[in-house]
Amino acid sequence: MFDLNLNHIWSDLKAGHPHNVLFGILLGVAFGVIARLLMLRTDYRQYPTYPHGRIIHIALGVIAAALGAVAVPAMYKKDFTAITFLTLAAQQFRDVRNMERETLTKIDSMELVSRGSTYIEGIAMVFEGRNYLVILSALLTSLASLALGLPFGIVMGLLSLLLVNRLKSGKSISHIAKAEIAPVVINGPDLLVGDIYIMNVGLKENQQIIAERGLGIILKPYNPNGKATLSNLGQRQAILFDLCTILGVYRDDGEPALIPMAKLDIKDGRLAIFLLPHEKDPGKAIAVVERAPILESAVRMPTEASVNKREGERQHG
Numbered sequence: 001m002f003d004l005n006l007n008h009i010w011s012d013l014k015a016g017h018p019h020n021v022l023f024g025i026l027l028g029v030a031f032g033v034i035a036r037l038l039m040l041r042t043d044y045r046q047y048p049t050y051p052h053g054r055i056i057h058i059a060l061g062v063i064a065a066a067l068g069a070v071a072v073p074a075m076y077k078k079d080f081t082a083i084t085f086l087t088l089a090a091q092q093f094r095d096v097r098n099m100e101r102e103t104l105t106k107i108d109s110m111e112l113v114s115r116g117s118t119y120i121e122g123i124a125m126v127f128e129g130r131n132y133l134v135i136l137s138a139l140l141t142s143l144a145s146l147a148l149g150l151p152f153g154i155v156m157g158l159l160s161l162l163l164v165n166r167l168k169s170g171k172s173i174s175h176i177a178k179a180e181i182a183p184v185v186i187n188g189p190d191l192l193v194g195d196i197y198i199m200n201v202g203l204k205e206n207q208q209i210i211a212e213r214g215l216g217i218i219l220k221p222y223n224p225n226g227k228a229t230l231s232n233l234g235q236r237q238a239i240l241f242d243l244c245t246i247l248g249v250y251r252d253d254g255e256p257a258l259i260p261m262a263k264l265d266i267k268d269g270r271l272a273i274f275l276l277p278h279e280k281d282p283g284k285a286i287a288v289v290e291r292a293p294i295l296e297s298a299v300r301m302p303t304e305a306s307v308n309k310r311e312g313e314r315q316h317g
Helices: 006-015 021-039 052-076 080-108 117-148 150-167 204-213 224-230 233-247 282-291 306-316
Strands: 177-182 184-187 190-193 196-200 215-221 261-264 271-275
Touching: 021 052, 021 117, 021 150, 052 080, 052 117, 080 117, 117 150, 117 233, 177 282, 184 204, 190 215, 190 271, 196 261, 196 271, 215 224, 215 282, 224 233, 233 261, 233 271, 233 282
Parallel strands: none
Antiparallel strands: 177 215, 184 190, 190 196, 215 271, 261 271
């Protein structure tokens, strides 16, 4: 469908043509693959797994880079029907998103502290979006190479890598709230973190374990947007998962009294976090909480609503 004349490309190569198609495509594919490798990271969440999970994502990155790089010479040859391949690629990457969602959901059922459906959807969305960034990087590099020359293509490729590096990660909890260590208080059967009620613990054995190993954190949101985001159950579960993955969790299956929890103070929007870590390190716990990602599907911005903006204008007026 792309109708690339290999004899014409070869003649361009022999003649030393500065804007030859083959070099433009190869350069676009190269920078596209580099962009995918730049965004591929196996971290504390152990996903994608090594090596097979990484192989799958690298292979998809190569396909995405090839599609983006070849789309430009297709347009140069006025083969506009070739752009339909990009729509086909979009459908394939949506299927990849569904595959990631199903895989992570099955894995999640075996975790002592689950990620939660919101976190899983966020990870699946990220993997789909990163393939589109690869297509964009390859397309811009190939376009600059064919239109202006190979040196400009290399410059555009480097600029696209800077863009990809900027877009590969979003904001963290530290942007919307301040984390502080709070005492874990057992008042009879009631468990509190600071002055925020968490749950009822009836067994003396569990109360003793909590008194010895319990760690409490309170998140104080900076503004109404932070309060609304922290109230999302999926966002709270993501914070708990990150904490328990890095610090460990002192519990086994079938022990509901020892499960980590996050409860909201309804009056002022503070979020209290209770957990029983294997490694009781308050400083590290604060760092983990503040670096926990803000999930895109959990973000709430009530201050941006038109009714709230008009109210703010009246108050300032």
